[in-house]
């Protein structure tokens with residue numbers, strides 16, 4: 545964790561306004577982000593094309609966790625449009641998991657038996673440069689309320705589906721009113737048992753865990769699981785800790801999944817610190833994913849043998865309940881491949 549004294553211009557979360565206003569005021573210009581961190585863009589080798597294809601987007605609450613004056617800050621490197629994105633070795637593509645082939649209806653991805661993914665929104669609060677959906681066809685997967693009925697019928701007609709996963713984009717960038725409505729529709733399907741929400745939003749805007757969210761999520765008959773996405777221990781600041789406490793007080797045990805990223809968290813020390821800081825905050829480890837080979841992200845890849853070596857050492861250092869499962873998603877497979 546960065547000592548608070550090294551963190552740039554901290555603001556009290558109450559000064560930032562609602563999570564929606566924090567979304568609107570997120571930083572969208574690499575120059576502005578760099579100025580804030582007292583870095584010179586001309587020293588950083590940025591790619592204008594990468595920013596055009598997948599624009600920089602960083603909420604202020606997340607930028608405040610970055611270290612001023614450090615061009616290698618692990619949080620900054622996750623969001624900065626670096627020139628390495630312009631190199632695309634063979635094997636990298638826009639749809640590395642071939643999800644388009646599992647997208648029978650707008651807004652619905654059905655890859656695994658027993659569970660379906662609903663693309664609740666294409667929007668995110670942050671643009672992570674390694675994201676495997678950075679080129680996903682969100683335009684074709686943005687159903688209105690009427691269109692959702694088709695997805696709901698699809699689930700109703702398949703009694704083996706017991707779990708729905710809200711995904712995106714980031715599903716929590718959708719308004720609570722919409723999420724509450726969709727959840728109510730799903731609750732009427734008798735064979736559905738669980739709702740899972742995969743989100744990075746509370747990590748980058750902790751104020752997202754508010755009363756409006758807790759009110760619909762806690763009154764649902766579906767057992768709800770929140771899976772956060774945290775890659776580095778510096779992402780676990782005081783505000784996230786408070787947000788996690790609210791989830792736990794509401795009866796929700798948050799899990800965490802991370803992506804193994806070169807230059808960011810590819811060391812046993814960093815991953816150990818991440819699991820320990822997460823556990824102290826009340827978050828349990830879930831998955832540590834190897835990178836999906838999406839175009840523009842090759843500079844983040846950690847070779848599989850190195851990934852396995854790091855994970856083996858992590859296993860030796862930590863009790864079993866603090867070791868995330870090392871996994872890889874392979875197109876066409878019925879489940880994640882554990883390494």
Ligand code: SF4
Nearest residue numbers: 668671672675713744
């Ligand atoms: S928040 Fe999630 S979906 Fe959005 S860019 Fe980051 S990794 Fe991708």
